[in-house]
Amino acid sequence: MTRRISTFLYMNPNLFLLLLLGPILIWLGVVYVGSLFSLLLQSFFSIDEFTGLIVKEFTLKTYISLFSPSNFDIIIRTTSMAFVVTIVSAVIAFPIAFYMAMYTSKKTKAIFYVAVMVPLWSSYLVRVYSWKLILAKEGILNWLLELLHIDWLLDLVLHIPVIGGGTLSTSYIGTMIVFVYIWLPFMILPIQAALEKVPTSLLDASADLGAKNQQTFWLIIFPLTLPGIVAGSIFTFSLTLGDYIIPGIIGSSRFFIGQAVYIHQGTAGNIPLAAAFSVVPIIIMGIYLYIAKKMGAFEAL
Amino acid sequence: MANNSTIAVKFEKISRYFGEIKAVENLSFSVKEGEFFSMLGPSGSGKTTCLRLIAGFEIPDSGNLYIHNREISNTPPYDRDVNTVFQSYALFPHMSVEENITYCLMLKKIKKRECLKKAEEMLELVQLPGLGNRKPSELSGGQRQRVALARALINHPSVLLLDEPLGALDLKLREKMQIELKDLQRKIGITFIYVTHDQQEALSMSDRIAVFNNGQIEQIGTTKEIYETPRTLFVADFVGSSNVIHGKLSEQIFDKNASFTIRPERIRILPLSEETPSNQEICISGKVTDIQYQGANFKYMVLLDGQNEIAVQQQNLRPNTKDLFQPKIGQEVRLVWNRLDSNEVIL
Numbered sequence: 001m002t003r004r005i006s007t008f009l010y011m012n013p014n015l016f017l018l019l020l021l022g023p024i025l026i027w028l029g030v031v032y033v034g035s036l037f038s039l040l041l042q043s044f045f046s047i048d049e050f051t052g053l054i055v056k057e058f059t060l061k062t063y064i065s066l067f068s069p070s071n072f073d074i075i076i077r078t079t080s081m082a083f084v085v086t087i088v089s090a091v092i093a094f095p096i097a098f099y100m101a102m103y104t105s106k107k108t109k110a111i112f113y114v115a116v117m118v119p120l121w122s123s124y125l126v127r128v129y130s131w132k133l134i135l136a137k138e139g140i141l142n143w144l145l146e147l148l149h150i151d152w153l154l155d156l157v158l159h160i161p162v163i164g165g166g167t168l169s170t171s172y173i174g175t176m177i178v179f180v181y182i183w184l185p186f187m188i189l190p191i192q193a194a195l196e197k198v199p200t201s202l203l204d205a206s207a208d209l210g211a212k213n214q215q216t217f218w219l220i221i222f223p224l225t226l227p228g229i230v231a232g233s234i235f236t237f238s239l240t241l242g243d244y245i246i247p248g249i250i251g252s253s254r255f256f257i258g259q260a261v262y263i264h265q266g267t268a269g270n271i272p273l274a275a276a277f278s279v280v281p282i283i284i285m286g287i288y289l290y291i292a293k294k295m296g297a298f299e300a301l
Numbered sequence: 302m303a304n305n306s307t308i309a310v311k312f313e314k315i316s317r318y319f320g321e322i323k324a325v326e327n328l329s330f331s332v333k334e335g336e337f338f339s340m341l342g343p344s345g346s347g348k349t350t351c352l353r354l355i356a357g358f359e360i361p362d363s364g365n366l367y368i369h370n371r372e373i374s375n376t377p378p379y380d381r382d383v384n385t386v387f388q389s390y391a392l393f394p395h396m397s398v399e400e401n402i403t404y405c406l407m408l409k410k411i412k413k414r415e416c417l418k419k420a421e422e423m424l425e426l427v428q429l430p431g432l433g434n435r436k437p438s439e440l441s442g443g444q445r446q447r448v449a450l451a452r453a454l455i456n457h458p459s460v461l462l463l464d465e466p467l468g469a470l471d472l473k474l475r476e477k478m479q480i481e482l483k484d485l486q487r488k489i490g491i492t493f494i495y496v497t498h499d500q501q502e503a504l505s506m507s508d509r510i511a512v513f514n515n516g517q518i519e520q521i522g523t524t525k526e527i528y529e530t531p532r533t534l535f536v537a538d539f540v541g542s543s544n545v546i547h548g549k550l551s552e553q554i555f556d557k558n559a560s561f562t563i564r565p566e567r568i569r570i571l572p573l574s575e576e577t578p579s580n581q582e583i584c585i586s587g588k589v590t591d592i593q594y595q596g597a598n599f600k601y602m603v604l605l606d607g608q609n610e611i612a613v614q615q616q617n618l619r620p621n622t623k624d625l626f627q628p629k630i631g632q633e634v635r636l637v638w639n640r641l642d643s644n645e646v647i648l
Contacts, residue, residue: 207357
């Protein structure tokens with residue numbers, strides 16, 4: 001009997017494929033895309049300010065309210081933070097990934113992998129709260145800087161308007177540091193994978209044709225790893241856009257998109273506005289990917 | 302045409318180790334200006350390491366390396382007057398054919414218009430006109446190979462290094478490219494140093510060949526010297542095929558306990574007869590044990606004294622050609638060859 005079934009499936013590969021993929025496609029279609037669609041739908045409703053009830057009529061009112069100064073500030077703040085976090089992550093991740101891909105033996109590479117991955121295995125919340133302790137006024141970082149008599153340097157940095165603040169743990173700089181720390185593995189691994197794929201013969205060829213190491217880096221290595229950098233930046237950018245925990249614990253207590261969504265769909269009960277807010281990262285990511293494609297980031301894929 | 306007596310590349314007691322493995326040990330040889338020089342050997346014999354030493358991708362652990370009488374063992378690749386055609390072509394995938402070819406001009410900040418003109422000239426030279434805007438991924442293997450060649454030649458290097466450049470091509474295309482490469486080398490007259498493991502390729506293109514084995518050169522000489530008077534058993538065996546005669550049999554035939562080689566195509570296979578051979582000829586009898594039909598040739602295996610077997614190659618002539626003798630399996634035959642054709646080798 002089982003033999004007949006397997007013969008039947010072997011002779012009808014399309015049916016076999018359908019059986020295997022069917023459940024997943026239904027999951028993806030109904031649960032995943034479906035809920036995304038209902039989210040989109042919600043964002044076109046509005047809330048009756050008087051009764052607090054949702055008016056199920058098509059309107060762009062909710063979207064327009066995104067542009068009110070307080071809401072638009074949130075969008076600008078979150079996007080700028082995502083942008084800075086992405087740049088800083090890429091700058092820190094690239095040398096690490098480069099070393100991992102080009103200079104390590106098998107054993108040290110394994111150690112690096114573990115070192116990059118281990119933070120992902122422990123609780124996100126614990127790590128964020130640890131950073132609060134590190135960055136706090138009485139924290140270990142301040143203590144260390146005082147010990148080295150360079151605490152004036154930190155004071156100088158904290159006096160920078162907008163991004164500065166009372167302490168690192170209540171400033172945008174602190175938020176940025178923790179974001180970078182949390183998302184760094186998501187930047188290192190794609191860059192490292194892209195670097196691994198660059199054949200060393202290309203580097204030899206470049207040197208052979210007269211390129212110094214720096215020229216080889218900018219003309220060969222960098223363009224060929226750009227897709228990896230973009231892949232990593234998609235992670236860091238979109239994860240920062242959507243996160244609501246880190247800015248709630250560390251930073252200036254001003255809202256980010258994630259927090260706005262959380263507040264509006266929870267306590268405020270303004271689900272249409274929450275939905276509209278969550279559409280923002282989708283649109284920003286769309287624009288981001290479009291620009292990346294225009295700049296030829298995927299040409300070497 | 303370049304002067305044949307000047308030296309293009311010279312190895313002086315060069316060694317290169319990779320950890321415990323000696324890739325090349327105490328190697329000395331030189332390549333003359335303007336010659337087509339092949340480094341032939343099995344994989345791991347050190348030939349590619351030698352090429353990489355000349356290109357500058359490897360630094361010797363000891364010894365001196367000269368290119369045109371300049372000691373360059375510590376000069377980085379970008380300051381050496383040599384260019385390389387890589388085994389996998391190593392074309393930059395994100396650049397067009399034109400950008401690949403003019404890469405070294407671009408590094409020298411030569412004007413775009415001049416670059417384009419030069420690129421067009423080079424594409425003409427390697428017979429790929431008009432393909433400048435393609436990406437390497439849009440080319441066939443043979444076309445990529447030509448682009449790699451154009452890219453390596455545009456800078457007019459004094460020495461061109463080729464690392465098994467035809468290895469990835471199919472047989473017909475490979476034979477065609479062999480002829481083209483040789484023509485190109487004659488035309489531009491620069492020194493070609495060619496790494497290959499294909500003895501046929503080395504024989505058909507080179508002026509001289511160095512046969513590598515275990516990080517050493519077994520023999521260095523013209524193609525004729527390498528094929529007809531191999532110095533060692535390894536060379537005799539690696540370049541073409543050889544019958545080896547040693548021990549008791551060699552004492553019986555040559556009155557000397559040594560090793561001798563004889564090429565299968567130099568042996569004539571004849572019917573048994575009382576005819577005494579001339580002084581110049583060696584004659585020995587045996588029994589045919591196997592016949593292989595190889596198209597252009599027949600290969601006979603002849604058992605001599607119960608243990609030594611000798612291969613004989615006979616041209617596949619018309620069956621009714623005069624004096625043609627084609628024995629059957631099991632038949633007793635005579636093998637005859639000229640004394641000069643057997644060659645003493647060291648093990």
